Amino acid sequence: xxxxxxxxxxxxxxxxxxxxxxxxxxxxxxxxxxxxxxxxxxxxxxxxxxxxxxxxxxxxxxxxxxxxxxxxxxxxxxxxxxxxxxxxxxxxxxxxxxxxxxxxxxxxxxxxxxxxxxxxxxxxxxxxxxxxxxxxxxxxxxxxxxxxxxxxxxxxxxxxxxxxxxx
Amino acid sequence: xxxxxxxxxxxxxxxxxxxxxxxxxxxxxxxxxxxxxxxxxxxxxxxxxxxxxxxxxxxxxxxxxxxxxxxxxxxxxxxxxxxxxxxxxxxxxxxxxxxxxxxxxxxxxxxxxxxxxxxxxxxxxxxxxxxxxxxxxxxxxxxxxxxxxxxxxxxxxxxxxxxxxxx
Numbered sequence: 001x002x003x004x005x006x007x008x009x010x011x012x013x014x015x016x017x018x019x020x021x022x023x024x025x026x027x028x029x030x031x032x033x034x035x036x037x038x039x040x041x042x043x044x045x046x047x048x049x050x051x052x053x054x055x056x057x058x059x060x061x062x063x064x065x066x067x068x069x070x071x072x073x074x075x076x077x078x079x080x081x082x083x084x085x086x087x088x089x090x091x092x093x094x095x096x097x098x099x100x101x102x103x104x105x106x107x108x109x110x111x112x113x114x115x116x117x118x119x120x121x122x123x124x125x126x127x128x129x130x131x132x133x134x135x136x137x138x139x140x141x142x143x144x145x146x147x148x149x150x151x152x153x154x155x156x157x158x159x160x161x162x163x164x165x166x167x
Numbered sequence: 168x169x170x171x172x173x174x175x176x177x178x179x180x181x182x183x184x185x186x187x188x189x190x191x192x193x194x195x196x197x198x199x200x201x202x203x204x205x206x207x208x209x210x211x212x213x214x215x216x217x218x219x220x221x222x223x224x225x226x227x228x229x230x231x232x233x234x235x236x237x238x239x240x241x242x243x244x245x246x247x248x249x250x251x252x253x254x255x256x257x258x259x260x261x262x263x264x265x266x267x268x269x270x271x272x273x274x275x276x277x278x279x280x281x282x283x284x285x286x287x288x289x290x291x292x293x294x295x296x297x298x299x300x301x302x303x304x305x306x307x308x309x310x311x312x313x314x315x316x317x318x319x320x321x322x323x324x325x326x327x328x329x330x331x332x333x334x
Contacts, residue, residue: 011266011275012192012259019262020187025179033308033325044321084269086303090292092179094261095186099178102251104313108178110326111311115333117297121306125257125290126298127281134281134290136253141200144278146271154211158200159277166282 015091018062023047024055025092028081031065032089036078064088097122140166182258185229190214191222192259195248198232199256203245231255264289307333 019025023045030041042052056079059065064085067077081089093112100108100122114121125134132138140162143149149156186192190212197208209219223246226232231252234244248256260279267275267289281288292301307329310316316323 010193010196011263011271011277012196013189014266014270015262016187016189016192020183020189022180022183022187025183026177029177029179030322030325033322034328035321035325040321044319081303087265087268089303091261091265093292094258095182096178098254098258099181100311101254103181104178107313108311109314109319110178110308112306112308114294114296114299114301114306116299116305117294119294119296121294121296121301123292123301123306124295125260126293126300127284127286127288128291129281129286129288130284131293131298132281132283133293134288136248136256138283139279139281139288139290141277141279144267144275146274147276152211152276154202154207155197155200158197158202161201 015088018059018064019088019091021055023051024059025095027052027055027059028064028085028088028092031079031081031085032092036080037070038077038079059085093123185226185231186255186258188222190218191226192262194219194222194226195231195252195255195259198246198248198252199259203247204237205244205246208246226252260290 019028026045027041030036030044035041035044038052038056042049045052056065056067059079060067062084063082065079066082068080069075070078096108096110100106111120112122113119126132127134127139142159142163143156147156147159186195193212194208197203197211202208202211205219205223209216212219223232223234226246227234229251230249232246233249235247236242237245263275263277267273278287279289280286293299294301294306309326309330310323314323314326
C-alpha cells in the first residue's frame with residue numbers, strides 16, 4: 001500500500017510542508033534580515049516573479065507572514081513575520097547551524113550576535129526543565145498525547161522497545 | 168537573471184539539500200527510533216522500494232547514515248546514524264517542535280523524555296556563551312567568515328542596515 005505523506009502523524013512532516021521548499025527558506029531568510037519587499041526579494045534571489053508570488057501567498061496563507069501596505073498609490077506591500085513566522089526562524093537557525101558545521105566547516109557565511117551578551121553565538125538545545133544541554137541520545141521518544149497506534153503501528157512498537165531498553 | 172539555488176551561499180539551503188525531501192525526514196525519524204532495516208522502514212512508511220533505496224543511498228552518500236551488515240547469507244543491512252546524522256536529528260527535533268506547537272496545538276504525537284532529569288522536555292535554544300535562552304529577536308545576523316559580498320550584495324546591504332540600527 002502506498003500511503004500519501006499527509007497521513008503520517010508527524011510534526012516534522014507538517015513543518016516541512018511549510019519550509020521544505022528551498023526557495024521558501026531563502027525567502028524567509030531575506031525577510032528576516034529586512035529584505036522584505038517583493039522587488040527586493042526578487043532581485044536578491046533571482047527567482048521568477050511567478051514563483052515568488054506563489055511562495056509568498058503560501059506563507060501568508062500558512063500564517064507565517066503578513067502583508068503590510070507601505071505605499072497606497074500605487075499600492076505596494078512588504079512582508080513581516082508573524083509570531084508563527086518568528087518561531088519558524090528558530091527552525092531556520094537550527095538548519096543554518098547544521099549547514100555551518102557540515103557544509104561550511106565552521107566558517108559560515110552568516111554569524112549571529114546575541115544582543116544581551118554581545119558574543120557571536122551558536123545556540124545549543126537545552127532542556128526546558130533542568131536547563132542542561134540536550135545532545136543526541138540524551139532524550140528518548142515516547143507516545144505523546146495525540147499518538148495514534150492504529151495509524152503508525154511500527155512506530156508504536158519501536159517506542160515500546162525503547163521504553164523497555166531504558167526501563 | 169535566474170540564479171540556480173546552489174549558488175546561494177546559505178547554510179539553510181545546504182541543509183535542505185539533505186533534509187528537504189519529506190520522505191527523507193521520515194526515513195531518518197524511523198531510523199532514529201530503531202526502525203532501521205530496509206523492509207521495516209518500507210513497511211512503516213509505505214513508500215516504494217525504489218524511492219526508499221534512492222533516499223537511503225543519498226543519505227549514505229551525504230555521510231548521514233552508514234550501512235551495517237547484520238546477516239551475511241543472504242546479505243542484509245541495517246542503517247545507523249553517523250555523528251553527522253545525530254546532528255541532523257537535532258535539526259529534526261526543532262522541526263518537530265514547531266509542528267507540535269503549530270500543527271498539533273501542543274498535543275504532539277511524539278514526546279521526548281530527557282534522561283538526566285526524567286522530565287518530558289521541549290528543548291529551547293540557549294546561547295553557548297552566556298547560557299541564556301535565545302528567542303526570536305534576541306540575536307542579530309552579521310557577516311560570517313565565508314560571507315561573499317560579491318555573491319550576495321543585497322544581503323550584505325541588509326546586514327549593514329541591521330548593524331547600523333543596533334550600533
